Amino acid sequence: MQTEKVVQHIVSWLKDYLETSHQKGFVIGISGGIDSAVTSTLCAMTGYPLLNLEMPIHQEKNQADRAKRHIEWLKTQFETPIDSIEVELTNTFDALVAALPPTETTDKVNLALANTRARLRMSTLYYFAGLHNYLVAGTGNKVEDFGVGFYTKYGDGGVDLSPIADLMKSEVYEIAAFLGINTEIRKAKPTDGLFGDDRSDEDQLGASYDELEWAMTMKESGHQSEEFEGRQKEVFDIYSRLNRINQHKMVPIPVCDIPAEYK
Known part of the structure; x- marks a missing residue:
């Protein structure tokens, strides 16, 4: 960089x-x-x-x-x-x-x-x-x-x-x-300091940021979980799960479009 x-x-x-x-x-x-x-x-x-x-x-x-x-x-x-x-x-x-x-x-x-x-x-x-x-x-x-x-x-x-x-x-x-x-x-x-104790981001996420960066790069490159084993597979699956369940944060708020004929 x-x-x-x-x-x-x-x-x-x-x-x-x-x-x-x-x-x-x-x-x-x-x-x-x-x-x-x-x-x-x-x-x-x-x-x-x-x-x-x-x-x-x-x-x-x-x-x-x-x-x-x-x-x-x-x-x-x-x-x-x-x-x-x-x-x-x-x-x-x-x-x-x-x-x-x-x-x-x-x-x-x-x-x-x-x-x-x-x-x-x-x-x-x-x-x-x-x-x-x-x-x-x-x-x-x-x-x-x-x-x-x-x-x-x-x-x-x-x-x-x-x-x-x-x-x-x-x-x-x-x-x-x-x-x-x-x-x-x-x-x-x-x-994140949101729990009033000394727990780290890694404690909450189950992986370090270096590991998650690797998983993000692999995921965006089209790799699949079955291509990895051991700790790499574990981290890839952690990343994939969090990315999936938190999509509601990352995409625009959905708007219900009303058909023109209903207006």
């Missing part, structure tokens, strides 16, 4: 899109992870205002600390107007959970509540976007957004534009190294 040219292209694309939309800057949720770190840095490179939001909900301390240090790093690296706000959403989340009908705790309940966290953060991002006429910048990469659908519909998937969604996770890491993103972020295990 021609990293410098890719970075320049994304920064130019961000500036063009912002100017065309007649908005004034960007707002982004900072998690302490690699994707939000890279995306926020690319937004800062445009020279337009950037608002970084920390939105903890029973957040692991190490994740929150990485987010804070990244924001401080941004402020020292760029002359761009860079602001940050912490919005503590734990009490809001707990109040919503308390208002919901009591139910037995299951994996489905835990997943639904994890997605609820993401949707609370999306609402918060758009609150500030509306206040300042900013665009919400998404942080999803290609494997997450178009491979396995590893994001929350109308949560972290609810954005105005997606600067890194055509980049594999490995390419995001390449750009992070090029941009000088903090080593602690580059070495941290990827996690």
